[in-house]
Amino acid sequence: MKEAIRERLYDLAEENYRDFSAALVPGCGTMLGIRLPKLRALAKEIAADCDAYFAEPCGDLFEEIMLRGMVIGCMKCSTEQRLQQARAFIPLIENWSVCDSFCCSLKEAKKKPEIYWDFILPYLHSEREFEIRFGVVMMLNHFAHDAWLPKVLEQLESIAHPGYYVKMAVAWAASVCYIRDAEVTWAWIQKSPMDAETERMAVQKIMDSRRVQGMERERIRQFRQAKKQSEI
DSSP states (O other): HHHHHHHHHHOOOOOOHHHHHHHTTTTTTTTOOOOOHHHHHHHHHHTOOHHHHHOOOSSSSHHHHHHHHHHHHHSOOHHHHHHHHHHHHHHGGOOOOHHHHHHOOOOGGGTTTTHHHHHHGGGGOOSSSSHHHHHHHHHHHHHHGGHHHHHHHHHTTOOOOHHHHHHEEEEEHHHHHHOHHHHHHHHHHHHHHOOHHHHHHHHHHHHHHHOOOOHHHHHHHOOOHHHHHHOO
């Protein structure tokens, strides 16, 4: 089955799209260049009867890994089976694109947040950059709202990995929390233990949002300016 799927992937590949996309995804390995809607359509087809698919190891092409994550997200199975496949898949994540796509595909997290929250917590304390990013992106996608938001901020405080893709994920998560609850998140940002680089990223992402206007925008600008002065 693995070889048959690889042939399908080669048929879907676009050379120009590959050249464009590969430049945006450091660490992508060998990329064929397949648009995401086409991969998702293939994933749904495989997910309809995926026992044989999971009986074989995942291939090492970028799209083979991306496809595996999509199938895990959309297959019809128990939560336990999905999380079992997720555990096996997460060590294969070596770039931001596969990570973020996989997190988006796990839509079941919105229906069973308690189970998924317990599942992602250990990854936040991993030593591996993309395992931590997985946990953070899961939080910003599925938990940065309502009663879960303070829990997300609390977990962000404990993350201190030096990897760029962790720092950017934490900054992104902080900005999402700010958009959802500005006052709670603003109070957190002012006292949070984020390192200077991550804090700058978070503030910039908040400033980039069109939802931040007027006096809100001005207080962030003043905060950023004060930080710059303190670093001189």
